Each structure stands twice: as C-alpha cells, then as structure tokens.
Amino acid sequence: YTELDPALIKLVEKYPTPLTKEELNDPRVNLIYTDGRRFVQEQLKRRDSRPNYDLVLLNLPAPSTLQLNRFYTVEFFHSIKKIVKPDGIFVFSLPGSLTALSTELRNLNGSILNTLKEVFPQVKIIPGDNNLFLASSNSVEISAKIFQENLKKRKIETKLLTSSYLNWRFDERWFSWFRQAMGDFSPVKKNYDLSPRGLFYQLTYWNALSSPAFNKFFQFLGRIDFFSIFLVLPLFIIFIFPFLKLRPKYSKFIPLYAVLTTGFLGTTFDLIFIFVYQSFYGYVYHHLALLVTAFMAGLTIGGWLMTRNLGRIKKDILSFIKIEFFIVIFSLAIIPLLISLKESRNESTFVFFLLASMVGFLVGLEFPLANKIYQAKELESKEVRKLESSAGMIYAADLFGAYIGALIVSVGLIPLIGVVQTLILLAVLKISSLTFLSLLRT
Template sequence: MKHLIYCAVLLMGFSGITAEILLIRELLSVFSGNELSIAMVLANWLLFEAAGCLLAGIKKEGTGKSIRNFVLLTFLFCSSLLATIPLIRIVKNIMGIAIGESMGLYAMFVTSFLILMPAGMLHGALFTLSCRLLSHFHNEKKNLGGRVYGLEILGTIAGGVVCTWLLIPWGHTLKTVSFIFLFNMAVCLALVLLMYKKDSSCRKTAFWITPVFCCLIWLIFSGQIQRIHEISIQAQWQPHRLEVCRNSPYGSLCVLENKGQYLFFQDGVPVLITPIPDIPFVEKLAHLPLLAHPSPSHIMILGGGAGGLITEILKHPGVKSIDYTELDPMLFELLDIFSTPLTQAELKRPEVRIHAADGRLFLASSDTFYDLVFTGVSEPGTLQTNRYFTKEFFTLAQRRLKPEGILVLTLPGSMGYQNRELKDLGSSIFHTLGEVFPFIRVLPGDGKKIFLASPSADILELNAEKALKVLEERGMGAMQALPWHIEQPLHEGWANWFQHFVKDASTKINEDFRPVGMFYSIAYWNSLYAPDFGRFYGKLEHIRMDGIILFLLPLLLASGLHMAFSPRKIRSFIPLAVFSTGTCAMLFTLILIFAFQSVYGYIFSWIGLLIAFFMAGSALAVPVAEKWMKSIPQTFSLFYKTEIALAGLLCLLPLFIKGVQFLVNQAEMTGAANLLFLLLALSCGFITGIQFPLANRLYLEEKNDESRTAALFYGSDLLGGWLGGMAGGVLLLPVLGLYATCMVMLTLKLGLFLTALFLKFFYLPWR
C-alpha cells in the first residue's frame, strides 16, 4: 500500500507540472504571447496551491476517509483541468475582446486568477492529503512532509521532461489532459480496491470511481475528446473560419480565412496576411529605406517577409540576395499549404534564401555583411519581440551592416496625437538606437512609424526629389510618379517632428535584461483598453531599486526586534525565511525563463525542461538535507548557511546570465550555453530546495504535528512564490531589470541572515 501511495504522489507531481505547462501554452495564445502571463500563471497557480494546502490541513480524518478524500479531490482536480481548456479558448469571446486584440495586464490577471482557481486549489489540497495518507501506512513518522515534497518533485521532473519531448509533440492539449485523467483514476481505483474489504468508505468510493474510469476510456477512444477539441478551437476564432491550428515547439500557429484572405496567427498575434497585404504600408516600409541606400544588394529580413515585402524589395534591380528568417519552420509549411500566387512567386525566387531559425541568432552567426536589415516585428510587446529593440541587438545589427547599411524597424504611432505611453515607447527606442548609431531618422505614419538607423548620413538626405532621381536611375518606371503614401513622410515639415513629440519623454535605454521597451509597450496598450489601470501601471516606471531597499530596511529591523523578544523565536523566524525563499525560488525560475527568451527567443519549448531541472535540484536537496541533519543546533546552522548561499547566488546570477549570453553569440558555443542554462536551473533549485526539509525538522521540534507543519511550510513557500511571480515577474524584472531585482532580494536575504545569526548565537545555546 505504501508503494502505491508513492506512485500516487509521483503522479500528483507529474500532473501538476503538466497542467501548468499546458495551461501556460493555452493562455499564451489568448494573451498574445506576452511572457508576463507566464509569471501570472505560475504565481496564481502557487497561490491557489497554497490556499488548498492550508485549508486541507485544518481537519484530520481516519485511514478510510483519507483515501476517500484523496480519490475525490484527484477526480475533481482532473475534471476541473479538463473543463478549463475549452473555457480558456472562449474567454475572449466571453469578454467581448476581438481576435488579434491584446488584453491588458489587469484583464490577464483577473482571467488567469479565476480560471486557475479550481484546479490550483484542488492540487494544493492533494499535497496535504498525501502527507496524511502516507502517515497511516508509514512506520517512520518523522519528516513525512519532506518525503512527500521530494516525491512530488520527482514527479514534477518527469512531467517537465515528458511534457516537453513527448506530450506536446504527440497531441493536442485536451488529448493530453484526458490521458492524465485516466492514469490518475487508474491509481485511485487501485488504492480503493486494496482497501475495499477493510473500510466501508472505500467500498462506497469504488461504486462511483469504476464507472468514471470506464467513461473516460470511452470518451478517449471513441473520438469524443477529439470532437470537443475541434468545437472549442473553432469557437476560439469566431467569427472567422479556422482552416488549421497546429502546435509546435515554438508555439501555436493558426490560419484563418476571411473573405478570401488568409490570416496567419502565431500565439494569437497576426504575423502575415495573404494574398492582399496592407499595400500602402508594405510599399512604404520597403521602398523608403531602399531609396535611402545608394546601392542595396544584400538584404536581411528578420520575420514578416512573405506576403508582399519581398516582392517590393525585389523591384529594385540591384538586389542580389535576400536572407529571410522565420523562427518556426511550421510557418513555412503552412505558407506552402495555403499558398497564393504572391507567396509562391516570392519564396521561389532564386535571390531569396529561406532560413527556419531565430533571426537574431542567425544574424549573430552569419558571416555576410548586409546593406539593409529589416526587423519584421512591429513593437516590443513581449520579451520575444523586445529582443529586436534592445541595445544588444542594435549593436549586433550594426556589426553586420556595411558602412552605408541601414537598420529598419517599426513602432506603433500616428501622424497626429500620441499619448504619454506612446511617446515614452518611441523615445526609449530612439535613445537606445542613439547609443549605437550616429544617424537616426523617424518617418511618420498612421498606425506605424518607421525608424531608419545607419552609420551613414545618407538616410537624412532622402527627400521626394532625391527619391524620384533614384527611381529614374534604377529604371523603376512603374513608380516614376511617387505614390502619396511614400512621398508624404519625406516632406520637410516632418524632419524634426519626432524630436518635438518626444520632448521630455523617457530616455531610458532598452536592454535585453532590462526590457523597459516592453514595459512601455504594455503600458501603451493598457492605456487604450484599461485606462484607469494603464495610468496606474505607467506610474510604476518611477520605482527605483534604492527606494524599495529603503522601504525594506525598517520592515526587516522591526521583524528582527520582534523575533529577538519573542518567546518562540524559531517558530517566528522559520516561516518568514521559508516565505522569502519561496519568493527567491519563483524569481530564479522567472529570471531563467525570461533570460532564455531574451537570448534565444523560443522559451516555449524549454519551459518544461527549465522547470524540470530546477525541481531536480530541489529533489536532490531533500536527501542531502536529511543526511546532514543530526541535531537541532547543526540543523539550524545549516539553515542560516542556506540564507548566505542564497545571497551569494543573487549576487552571481546576473553575471552568470551575462556569461551565457556571451557564449550564445559565439556560434560554436551555443550547445554549451544551453547546458549552462540547465545547470543554473539545477543549482538554483538545489539552494532554494534545501531549506524546506531543514525548516520542517526545526519546526517539528517546537510543535509535533506532521501534517500541519508540512501544510504551513508548503503554504509559506507557495505564497512566497506568488509574491515573487506577481511583484517580481510583472513589475520588478520589466522595470528594474535583472541586476536591480536581484539586489532587492539580496537586501531581504541579508536581513534574514543577520536575524538567523542572532538566533544562533543568542538563543540556541540556551535551549
């Protein structure tokens, strides 16, 4: 029986991490690929797990009732997870949000909060019930919380690896969830049958769980789950007709048809329109930079080239080659399936070389020098897109440009009104470009403005007269009469337009690990769709590292004084330390996820692996801690040493991340950089995970209640993780950046370390 309970706990951990990864996948598509939603999902999931864990620890019950309640909660958890997937897909329709329209952060928070509540609370309650259930069948009563914690982590590790390499490529989300449901019910049925003759509550449970198990088998193998999937995914894209929706390691790709137009969506964001694109904008985007260059021949397009841009570029007779990159190779497959005369002509031209690769990494490894580099990303609204608007990318692009080369990028904007958030966004990117390029020109437009940056002053000399002369020299007779939408931005009245509009706006530099461009972009969209919250969120940019540290210092001092005079010093200190370590654990996870996305641009295929390695470190910490624990003073000594180890990690992590980024930019070292990310995750997991069993042992000496102690520390750990996700992932990392966020947490951990040091020398010797 004991070993079957071990299997149930392992499966519980497997189901939890798989649920998180699948829910992140579904919600990313609804939230337009915004990685801050990852922080929200992880944080809210932890919050509800903590609530469920604490609530389940209130009441004790006997062996039979423990099995019955465990089985019932497992059934409810899997059922709620199965119902959540279709609900996520239609949530935009419920809220009245149009397809392709971004959701504000407030709407994202509320949506994820409400949707994750049932499954999260039920999964958290299962941890406490697992401890209680194991206590009925285990001879060793000490540290069962740490044992269950370690088993759950092992299941989490397996779930992260299997979900990444097997479940996601194998089938759609509903299919995966259905099989997880089936496996959980199989284990629960085995638990009930083993106790069938010994307990009446188990006999009653067997009467309803057996038909549930049979019903699941019928739903899966009769094709009903597949039917539900097709209905829900079609409802997600109403009123458009969904042609196909596929998942890949890089995200979700959907093709919609509307009145003969094909719309290609990647993680809910429109990336291509065929066969008739926005012709005025595409012509302006292609021809204005090409006319500003004296002799363009080698072109790089980093995404968004198909559907018109390549066609317009090739109208210039001097163009000899175009390197065109798209991150997801499946996009090229779908372009081939839903081909049009326009895309066929573009992609089969001999001058065009297609590369299924991340554009930034391809540019870093290329040995070609380009005349023009087009970034096909419209704004830095996510970490994946922000990496094309940072000082690091501009430096890379400048190195790959010829002396008269031009970098071309676009941002939202209009020729008239611009609100404060839009000004800050444009000004931040303008000043970031100015850190690298001596000459910058901004061309206005309704909807989007075009930025040209170059080592040469040629871009400043382009006007309507010069454009016509270049057209004549190149023999482009079809455009001898310059279209108005191309001539208008060249009017001399717009020369100083941008500098005027961004006067007194933000001058902050956008960087890979301080993505203020993403912050301003999110603030802009929040100001449009949630004005009140948008104004509040926009003011958060004024938060400073030193201000937060000055706020923390008196709190730490008051907390230290309270513990110094408290008769239950360890019972006051340990939960607070575990809470702060939970905050660090979540921040470490998000730092690794965000850093990986900023460096590579395809975090989706690595979320499961990074979390799995983080949990592997935590799992490794459990037996190590149990081996080291021999006496209370020694255990407390180890505990406060973990505090200083965490402080050291907070100091070194930014340096490690920078080092990994350097290796990535060396083409031959990319594999080593991948391995280092996984090793960093393993190390962070070990240092944060080792505190849980230590805390459990120390607290049990004060209060011998295994299940409640486990619930207290598991809940404290998860609540700290929620704070780390919401405050750290949504606010500190985007605004303060990687280094300052680590320094804020370093202040907190050093304060707790000093408190632990005080307790060691002035309290423990007297016990």
C-alpha cells in the same frame, strides 16, 4: 528570412494566396528556421564575418514581452551594425500617431530612439500610425522623389505606394510635427539586455489604451528607482526584528517566511535565467525546457539529500542559517558572472544549466529542514499539527512566494530596475530571513 515557428510557413504553404505563393517560390528567398537574434550571432561567429547586408528588416511587434524586448536593445543593435554594410540600412517600426503623441507613446519611441542613436550615427524616422525607424552608419537619404525613382528603375508596380501617397507620407509637415511632439526625450531611459526598460514603456502604453484608470499607478511605478525599493527591506527588518524578540510566540512563523522568500527566489532565478539565456544565445525551445529541467533536477537532489540526512543533523537552525548564507552569496556572485558572459564571445550555455541546477539544489535543501524546525516550534507552543498539515503549510508558503515572484519580477522588478539590481534585492531579501532565523537560534 528567419522564422522561429516552421508551422507558420507550413500553414501559409497549405493555404496560399497568389502573393505568398510567388514570394515563397522566389529563388532569392532563403528561409531559415531559427531565432532572429541567434541567426545574427551565428553570422558574427563565421570566420569570414564581415558587413554583407544592404538591408535588415525587423518585422516584429513592439517590445511587449521579455522575449520581444531583446530585439530592441543596445546590444542587439550593435550586432546588427556589425552585419550591415556602412551604406546599408536597418529598419523597424513602433506604434505611432499623426494626431497626438501621448506621454506613454512618447516614452516608448523616445526610449528606443535613444537606444538606436547610441549605436547608429544616422537615424531617420518616417512618422505615421506606425513610425518607421531607419538607421545607418552613413547618411540616410530617403524622400518621396528617391522612392519613386527607385520603384520606376526596378520596374516595381504597386497599388498602395502611389505618387500621391508617397508625397503625403513624406510631407515635411509630418517630420516637423513629430519633432515638436517628441520634444526633449533625452531623459527617457535606454533599453538594454539586462535592463529592459523598453518593456516597461510598452506595458505603460498598453495600459493607457486598455485600462486608463491605472495610468497614475504606472506613472508612480515609473518614478520608482532601485534605492527606493532597496530601503524598504532594511526598514522591514528594523521594524519586525524587535517585534519578534518581544513576542517569541510568533517566532514559529519565521521558517514559513524563510520558505516563502526561498520560493520567491527560486521563481525569480528561473525567470532571470530564461530571459538572460534568450538575450545572450537566442530563443531555443528545447534549451528553455532543459533550463527548467536542470532546476527541477537540482530541487529533487537537494530535497532527497536533506531528507536522507535529516536525522543526523542536530543543529537544525544553524544548518538552515548556513543554507541561507550560501543563497545570499550565490545571488551576489551571479552578478559578475552574468556580466562576464554578456561580454564573452563564446557561447557558454552549459553555465546556465549548471546555475539553474545549483539554485534548485539550494532551494531543495531548505524544505525538509524548514518542516522539521516548524514542527519543533509548534511543539514548543503546544500547537501540535499532523505531519501532513505542517508540510502543507511549508508547501503553501513556497507556492505563495513563487506566485508573488512570477507576478512581480517579470512585469515589475526586471523592467523597472533591471536584472543586476533584482539580484541584489534577492540577496537583501534572504538577509532578512537569515536575520530572523538568528532569533530562533538565540
């Protein structure tokens, strides 16, 4: 039994019930305090690694967060298949219904079902208010009769799983109704580590329960694809570029826009690194703290280095353009690197810390330089502000970009289009600020 939070078990031990006391004192129970996905990966790394589990139970909520979603992906299901015996069974549950399946509920179950079927050839679902998913490499034989025989054989006494209840739950009418209610769910997208579509379907389902007024908005989001979002940025450049060229007085806002997009990029990279790290190597508290620390350390070094050499830089705008160019290249270069790390069997955690510090360094380089350029443009427009006022404007632009990034990326871009396409959008976003900065140089 893997448990991420040791304090939870300590609380149960402090305030036990007869049932929990019996369970925790059972010699067959082996408590391991670690992340579930990390535990599976460690099992696969063992030299004597072979399928040795008869049953794997995933007792987690539906994929309502990026952290939970990684337990419902194609990649995780492949890992489970490697540790379960051919005749073994993998079991988990998702929200269901015995009265009506809404579009949102159908999409959620359909997405995970399509994901599961890509890995396991045999999948059976027991419908209910919580649908039970049973997956195996071989045929899954389960019925009320088999269940009752096994309970009797093992002399297990139950109060809920009575013969009447089991006969009702395994009645063929529920299975027929569920198949009919699901219909053709093959078009529903599968769930992957780098494309957590299951998270979007779960958020859509939650919205339908709590705020149905936003149903049409979520339906609209579900129809958005990568190319629709991708085309917005070039159109934005085509529209704004001539305007800034005809109205030079507004060019002083270009450094603010560049810093805003950099703030957006910095937060996005932070979120992507944390999410991908969890998916690849498991959820480890202090490792996530070190990722943020690496980013902040890079940010500090970059800002300090640029401030120290600011007086020596004569071509401010050209230097800013070079930093923007490196950010664009960095955003695109990370894509094949993440894909190779995903396929690699070796745990390369240090790469993520290095990448986080590099992003922080590039972001830190921009702030002092942007402030210098912004002040110079104000002098040209004869709107001289105090140093702290100019710095405040730059800082506000950065914070606003970071806020937008945290809001849109975690619940929008990553669940909708995935990590790879989000990184491409980041590159295009920085190309837009680089394009506008070229106006300042001319």
